Amino acid sequence: MEISALQKARYEYAPKLPGMLRHGIADICVKEGEETQSVADQEKIKALFPNTYGKKEITFQKGANTSVAKKQVVGVILSGGQAPGGHNVICGLYDALKATNPENVLYGFKNGPSGLIEDDYLVFDDEYINAYRNTGGFDIIGSGRTKLETQEQFAIAAEVCKKHGITAIVIIGGDDSNTNAAVLAEYFAANNTGVQVIGCPKTIDGDLKNEDIECSFGFDTAAKTYSEVIGNIERDANSAKKYWHFIKVMGRSASHVALECALETQPNICLISEEVAAKKMSLSQIADYIADSVAKRAAKGMNFGVAIIPEGVVEFVPEFSALIAEINELLAGSKADAFNALPTWKEKYAFIENGLSKESMAVFAILPEGIQQQLFLERDPHGNVQVSLIESEKLFSALVADKLAERKAAGTYNGKFNALHHFFGYEGRCAFPSNFDSDYCYSLGYNAFMLIQYGYNGYLSKVSNLSKPAAEWVAGGMPITKMMNMERRHGEDKPVIRKALVELDGKPFKYFEAHREEWSENTCYVYPGAIQYYGPAEVCDITTKTLALEKGE
Amino acid sequence: MEISALQKARYEYAPKLPGMLRHGIADICVKEGEETQSVADQEKIKALFPNTYGKKEITFQKGANTSVAKKQVVGVILSGGQAPGGHNVICGLYDALKATNPENVLYGFKNGPSGLIEDDYLVFDDEYINAYRNTGGFDIIGSGRTKLETQEQFAIAAEVCKKHGITAIVIIGGDDSNTNAAVLAEYFAANNTGVQVIGCPKTIDGDLKNEDIECSFGFDTAAKTYSEVIGNIERDANSAKKYWHFIKVMGRSASHVALECALETQPNICLISEEVAAKKMSLSQIADYIADSVAKRAAKGMNFGVAIIPEGVVEFVPEFSALIAEINELLAGSKADAFNALPTWKEKYAFIENGLSKESMAVFAILPEGIQQQLFLERDPHGNVQVSLIESEKLFSALVADKLAERKAAGTYNGKFNALHHFFGYEGRCAFPSNFDSDYCYSLGYNAFMLIQYGYNGYLSKVSNLSKPAAEWVAGGMPITKMMNMERRHGEDKPVIRKALVELDGKPFKYFEAHREEWSENTCYVYPGAIQYYGPAEVCDITTKTLALEKGE
Numbered sequence A, B: 001m002e003i004s005a006l007q008k009a010r011y012e013y014a015p016k017l018p019g020m021l022r023h024g025i026a027d028i029c030v031k032e033g034e035e036t037q038s039v040a041d042q043e044k045i046k047a048l049f050p051n052t053y054g055k056k057e058i059t060f061q062k063g064a065n066t067s068v069a070k071k072q073v074v075g076v077i078l079s080g081g082q083a084p085g086g087h088n089v090i091c092g093l094y095d096a097l098k099a100t101n102p103e104n105v106l107y108g109f110k111n112g113p114s115g116l117i118e119d120d121y122l123v124f125d126d127e128y129i130n131a132y133r134n135t136g137g138f139d140i141i142g143s144g145r146t147k148l149e150t151q152e153q154f155a156i157a158a159e160v161c162k163k164h165g166i167t168a169i170v171i172i173g174g175d176d177s178n179t180n181a182a183v184l185a186e187y188f189a190a191n192n193t194g195v196q197v198i199g200c201p202k203t204i205d206g207d208l209k210n211e212d213i214e215c216s217f218g219f220d221t222a223a224k225t226y227s228e229v230i231g232n233i234e235r236d237a238n239s240a241k242k243y244w245h246f247i248k249v250m251g252r253s254a255s256h257v258a259l260e261c262a263l264e265t266q267p268n269i270c271l272i273s274e275e276v277a278a279k280k281m282s283l284s285q286i287a288d289y290i291a292d293s294v295a296k297r298a299a300k301g302m303n304f305g306v307a308i309i310p311e312g313v314v315e316f317v318p319e320f321s322a323l324i325a326e327i328n329e330l331l332a333g334s335k336a337d338a339f340n341a342l343p344t345w346k347e348k349y350a351f352i353e354n355g356l357s358k359e360s361m362a363v364f365a366i367l368p369e370g371i372q373q374q375l376f377l378e379r380d381p382h383g384n385v386q387v388s389l390i391e392s393e394k395l396f397s398a399l400v401a402d403k404l405a406e407r408k409a410a411g412t413y414n415g416k417f418n419a420l421h422h423f424f425g426y427e428g429r430c431a432f433p434s435n436f437d438s439d440y441c442y443s444l445g446y447n448a449f450m451l452i453q454y455g456y457n458g459y460l461s462k463v464s465n466l467s468k469p470a471a472e473w474v475a476g477g478m479p480i481t482k483m484m485n486m487e488r489r490h491g492e493d494k495p496v497i498r499k500a501l502v503e504l505d506g507k508p509f510k511y512f513e514a515h516r517e518e519w520s521e522n523t524c525y526v527y528p529g530a531i532q533y534y535g536p537a538e539v540c541d542i543t544t545k546t547l548a549l550e551k552g553e
Helices: A005-011 A043-049 A085-099 A126-128 A149-163 A175-190 A219-238 A256-265 A273-276 A283-299 A318-330 A335-341 A343-355 A358-366 A367-375 A392-410 A435-453 A507-521 A545-550 B005-011 B042-048 B088-099 B126-130 B151-164 B175-190 B221-238 B258-266 B272-280 B283-299 B318-330 B335-341 B345-355 B358-365 B369-377 B392-410 B435-453 B507-521 B545-550
Strands: A028-035 A058-063 A071-078 A104-109 A122-123 A166-172 A198-202 A244-247 A305-310 A419-423 A457-465 A472-480 A483-490 A490-496 B030-035 B056-062 B071-079 B107-108 B119-121 B168-173 B196-201 B244-249 B305-310 B421-422 B460-466 B474-479 B484-489 B493-499
Touching: A005 A490, A005 B421, A043 A483, A043 A490, A058 A435, A071 A085, A071 A149, A085 A126, A085 A166, A085 A435, A122 B168, A122 B460, A166 A175, A166 B196, A175 A198, A175 A490, A198 A435, A198 B030, A219 A244, A219 A256, A219 A305, A219 A419, A219 B345, A244 A256, A244 A392, A256 A305, A256 A507, A283 A305, A283 A358, A283 A392, A283 A507, A305 A392, A318 A343, A318 A358, A318 A367, A343 A358, A343 A367, A343 B088, A358 B221, A358 B305, A367 A392, A367 B369, A392 A419, A435 A472, A507 A545, B005 B126, B042 B484, B042 B493, B056 B435, B071 B088, B088 B107, B088 B126, B088 B435, B107 B345, B151 B175, B151 B335, B168 B175, B175 B196, B175 B493, B196 B435, B221 B244, B221 B258, B221 B305, B221 B421, B221 B435, B221 B545, B244 B258, B244 B392, B258 B305, B258 B507, B258 B545, B283 B305, B283 B358, B283 B392, B283 B507, B318 B358, B318 B369, B335 B345, B345 B358, B345 B369, B369 B392, B392 B421, B435 B460, B435 B474, B507 B545
Parallel strands: A071 A104, A071 A166, A166 A198, A198 A457, A244 A305, A244 A419, B071 B107, B071 B168, B168 B196, B196 B460, B244 B305, B244 B421
Antiparallel strands: A028 A058, A058 A472, A104 A122, A457 A472, A483 A490, B030 B056, B056 B474, B107 B119, B460 B474, B484 B493
């Protein structure tokens, strides 16, 4: 197998552990903290998790290892979308497991949670593990999106564990996967299976974050990879001086990625979905906001710029969500047949005009025709509009062009506006993890094994103090139930980990808010360049701006 | 001004010069080689360049500097599209100029060749130059696409030079810009202006290359930046195992970038425009070629893959070019009015069916409707189809989907095919130059000044032996006329630098050809990762695969 020069070099990288885990397995002891309670709905969560609720937060520290000597057979699962560093979680887990007892065994269930249910697995050994150290991707065992949430699935999982003598399962996933990990942990405890469950916080979206989890892994590398190419595009814009680049970045429900990229690259515009929702902004208002920047810069002779658009932003525009709901209603069930039977777009348009409320028709009317057609022609198997297919970067540049045409007619704008479009998502999810993510993930995995070894169940592997050098990181565990509250999901009240949206009174957004006016009118671009794995520490070991600001650095 | 940690660190990087230029200005002497002649059409080229034709190739070597002591006032111009390293050409030029005589002056003409004509310039000093060392972009003075080619422009250029006492102009550009540099050099010589002209070979496309110029600058960094994100996407594909990614990369007339990216990342498919043209491939054949890979992989359970598409490939498909020509004819002049007056696409389609030849209609009929409409609705100011707007990555994935549907109906394919699309171009043109491009460009600029100092005119700054460490590089100059031949351009015979297309019997293509069948069926992805500027030499100082193969490494 041919591998790149960088991959070969990265095999040699020794990830940095938190200082307290560096003395060797024999010298890691547990310090128990306070009993915990969930962030909200304590009584309801407690009732749902009678065996795993209210446990103590723990941290590890230097001291004689007092865990029970017992052969451990651990199964690990990668759940959901790829995030840089996933391989290192498994490597850290493997190294701690083997260092504790060479007889210990690590199973990898293939292609996500379905691997556990289907008993599809491999057994790791040194040779296999070594080919994945400090690499990106989830190809070590594959990932998948099957959810482990039903009693039937849990019963099968228990059987599979029993068959292999599995003592613990580690689930590497986002908020939903860790919610399910907590439910599985409770099931295993309630049924006296003796199997423990430990979660690890993964997602490039950065929305698995709370007072215990400072950041999910992968966010650092993915945001830096997007910022690299956004910075390159900014420099191109500032060299050619003739294009406005509309750049969509991943993040359907939260705008952490967009915000982090903006903090790193200082573009002229960055939309934040949470702000759009809070201010109940209309498409027209957003377009005007961007057009203001285009016009001000044009007046200074700068007919170029860069705008960052979070993937999910249109879903946060109240009038647009209302329109989508009306379209779904308009074409529900057999009503779609009448619409589909109309031979031309003109007739279809008349049907739409007749069917939508006046307010929604006004929103529909300002959309570019391509997007109008997409809303009606490309629907999912349930007949619903596929909002995720909407190319919002093209939508906003088209709306801005309309606004500028109006201003030109009114004599208030006399520039040139040529737009180019980009979407960055898949480019960053499998990058080689930054040194930060390499270290953090390895530590999460190593730490996860210590939690197993000390008998904890339903805990999230927790490594904190992350804005400091790794030597000062704090390793421990937190009951997952502590992060939960009750939310309405698909018509039912469910115990879930609260998803972290961008806080409009948080320091990262406040910093952005304080600077964005200057950035919108002037050219204040910052070019982060490619992630560096070697060289000066101030280049290689910087954390995200988001984390630095949140921790007051 | 806020700058990134990497930019700050890169300021400190000292570019490596060829060994022969390392002893200081006082120790650089000239070794003259043979007189040269153009690669073809010698008599015609000689007649067009009576003052600059047939000059000797030269190399520099260690020895007493015998150049005439004379105050030099040099003007530099960035021409055409951005390429990483342009700033370092100017830095190298500046450093050699100032090291020779602190009284020497360097002018930078702004926003491309038009800056010379409009006398729009700045004068470089240490502080200004230092802010651009080892950085990407052309923002140091901006670039532009104005061509210097008329006698009127040359006369103005001569006046501007006279006004400032300019002794030489350095033009940093691609094949066209260097062709124009040669013509300007001849003009200056014929009119006894005393102004010299030196060219520097720039283009990320890699098509300014010949037996003298081993590669144009910027190709290394740009191709590596695209390969970084292509590798990341490959790893994502191999982790999620559910998408085929169709990735378009820049390169309208030559496929060097696509080929280099393929050599670096080993995707399942890479189209090479030159091969498509040589084999006179049809759209259907290309689609079948890709569909074969999809089907073979699906049969092995791999419903994912990566295909690289060079930007200009459709223009190399003979039947497609014929179709475009017919459409341009069909809508020429007032004929477009009749077409535009038709109210529906259905009626327009009938008009098209009636107007195209049977062969072209057959090609038109297999195109996805979106592209059909684009060909007729989005035309340039002359009424011509805008081929560059065609999203060929989407075109081919749609054609492949059609082929697979046929195969599914025939029972010869039973996989899943979900396509995602990407286009990489602007992402790489302004990246921080790799160590190779940093060194090469600085050397080109330094060397350009030595050519000026020794009185050469109409020369290209030439640095060769590039697959070896910089200490072994060879610095010198080559008359631009040596690289010229006569070609038909816009209905006239013109002396031009021959554009280097991918040679189908060259080593890079041969290597690709020998491996592509295996790559198309199996998963042989290589993940190059981000460009590294520090760390192990085998990671930081590797050249392109193209150069290594061409030089037999």
